[in-house]
Amino acid sequence: MQYDLTSLQPVLPELFLLGAACLVLVVDLFLSPRTRMVSYGLSLMALLGTIALVAWVAGPERQTLFAGSFVRDPVADVLKIALLSVGVLALAYGRGYLLGQGIYRGEYFILALFALLGMMIMASAGNFLTLYLGLELLALSVYALVAFDRDSLKGAEAAMKYFVLGALASGMLLYGISMLYGATGSLTFTEVAEAIGSGEVDETVLVFGLVFVVIGVAFKFGAVPFHMWVPDVYHGAPTAVTLFLSSTPKIAAFALALRLLVDGAGGLSAHWADMLTILVVLSLAIGNIVAIAQTNLKRMLAYSTISHVGFIFLGFIAANDKGYSAALFYTVVYALTAAGGFGLLAMLSRRGFDAENLHDLKGLNDRSPWLAGMMLLILFSMAGVPPTVGFFAKLLVLEAVVSVDKVWLAGVAVFFSIVGAFYYLRAVKMMYFDRPIDDAAIEASIDSRMAFSINGAAMLLFGLFPAGLLEVCRAAFAG
């Protein structure tokens, strides 16, 4: 086998992002705090450039590289573009917040770029090792990001918790992978799938490994009962990091689940669908019910994330292309929504004040009708009320489970989404029905305002015209 430069084309976006991240790292060394704008601009350009490259190398066919360890297929393209786009929004929200909190350092951008690179690698993983490499690159960057405000005890505690639990989860995952490897004799997903499909492999070993793999995936997603880190980490991390953490890694977690469970262990779908069913019911129940008791908005959104993970898994349970595309749609929409929700918190914060409580939303409609209106759309999208896109996300997932005759599961899901509607409504109530307790002008920067407007408008636009995004998600699994 010989390498020439053109054969590297499918991996070009990753190479570009790696180069750009290193460039930002070096350039940032020579910048004073006042010229740090350059790192921000360079990072945004790097992300936009990567999006352009992903779009350029995209295509309907499946390409493999490096002996099957790297895969470029339509799903990977969609995932990468979603990751990077949400990443752009996250950076735009984050800059103003970091500036206000006095922790405006270049490492935020660099770590975010490396995390995104890790996620892209996960999206394109063709074997267990690539997947694991991407996951660890993501995880290590994010551990550091959580502790980004080094003087914050809360942040350090959150990072520590995240690190210990994350390491445990990685260990579980690796252990499960080793079982699958031992049983099938291969690390490449396609060969693993073939071995499972042949029926000559001892199923006990496979299922034993599968349990650990599912636990690892559930940890990374934050599904109940492996969710304990989520509220603490979301709460402890600086808001700029939380919004990054709550949005893009969910897309990466989707990639993780897709590559491991569908590409690799697709033949065992009957087994993992049962395991996921337990996770779904628990996540929906605990996530939605516990969220009601939260007064801290970051924690509330953390529990809301847990419940949304339940919906994403619901798509997987259908175990067919329709279900996967519904889960993909849900994940992308959720990442966009979550970025917006935390983005507002970042915008409401200012020097000496960190907005994180539910009552910080009070009277937002009086302070800024525009921000309140956009947040309204985001919250109703989370609650899944039409005409916002969150409704269609839920609809597709429900359709997928009903199509495999699991109507009871759909019933459970809609029941808990009513419970969930309550705490979103309470946030709307704070914004619209209560008088402000804080009349200070909102000092959100222009870039975060633009990002937030795009984010809110997207909720409505994709809600009124969901066909385009849906078509993309369907096409990703058509091949």
Place this chain on the structure above:
Amino acid sequence: MSADWPILSVVIWLPIIGGLLVLGSGDRVPNVTRWLALLVSILTFVLSIPLYTGFDVSTAQMQFVENLPWIPAFDVSYHLGVDGISMPLILLTTFITILVIIAGWEVIQYKPSQYMAAFLIMEGVMVGVFAALDAMLFYVFWEAMLIPMFIIIGIWGGPRRVYATIKFFLYTFLGSVFMLVALIYMYFESGSMEILAFHDLKLNLTEQVLIFVAFLLAFAVKVPMWPVHTWLPDAHVEAPTGGSVILAAIMLKIGGYGFLRFSLPITPDASQTLDWLIIGMSLIAVVYIGFVALVQQDMKKLIAYSSIAHMGFVTLGFFIVFRILANPDVDSGAVLGVQGGMVQMVSHGFISAAMFLCVGVLYDRLHSRQIADYGGVVNVMPWFAFFMVFFAMANAGLPGTSGFVGEFMVILASFRADFWFAVLAATTLILGAAYTLWMIKRVVFGEVRSEGVAALSDINAREVVVLASLALAVLALGLWPAPLIEVMDASIGNLVQHIGVSKL
């Protein structure tokens, strides 16, 4: 029949886009906002009139049909059309919205742009509910309705508005999500999201019963029927006048409309099997809620309970059909019941709107809705008293007003089904008169009871316009209901014929 321009789309989207413009106009010059909102609502009403003038009464087919692909991957289309059942309700919506805009003219001083915009957006969405022929499109409009109403009650409502609006939202949300599951299920059974395709879908009795119950949860909450009515008094009492008017005049009708468009034609056998349930709930609403209304101290609450009782008539009229069809001696009564229910819906739209506006007039002046705080209003507000007494008479079902027509038709139909149904239903004539007129006696007549009442000023020109136009409508419909009945005759005849045929 169809026009050469997309009339339904215009009537849906004009108020929504107009509402966004109103929202954008801001609150710096409130009068610009108000006039813009009024202009949009009047224009919408004028543009909706061709639906009536161009309507072909001889057919039960959908008219003014528009059909565009919306979400092809999911077989969902942007499919609009009206028949004799939905068309009158659309006109009711566009008409009432104008009055609501006018009624909120001076009263709403806090963020009038958001207030007006919410009502305009609401108007477009409600028309969408009536016009949608695609189940998913229907559901999107159906749920989207909740958002503006939630905001309206929550921002401009009374002291317990937050409790009331969250209860309203969760109650109706709870009802409708199970309908969503039923719709998805039928999508897999029929391979289509068309409501009309659902009508012809063969379903066995178990499926029908489950689907019927899912629909019942959605529509019974909306109507609302006893025992899921408890959100309504709260929502009505706390809502601003305009919100109460829209709730009573139109949103409740959407529940009744749902029964006609979904429950009856899609699950006729389940409807027949469970008709005792609906008839029972309706009669309880008529009798029991009538008594509850009698003891209310709060005028708005009283009218809210009276609404529940009147809507009981609507559902009674719809479901009495099965008892009549089962009775081989009579043939024409079935259509009469459904028609009576429909007339009652339109008529109640006018009367309840008028009653809430009357209470609103008093509330704007004295900031109290307690019956005990009033008394002798006629002495200081003779013009207002004239209108209020007139609407109270209509509410009690006085012949010559629209309130009489629907009730009479439903009672007549009940006679053909079962004598005792008719007797129970007819108690409304006594109870309705009792609670409405007793309230009138205590509020309007008698001596002036307090200084506050003595200082009241009579209604101004703006209020006269609103109340007079409603009075005209009530009178016209009461004296000559033929045009309304003629419009829906073919559609209802077709519906009754359809539900008479078992799907099993």
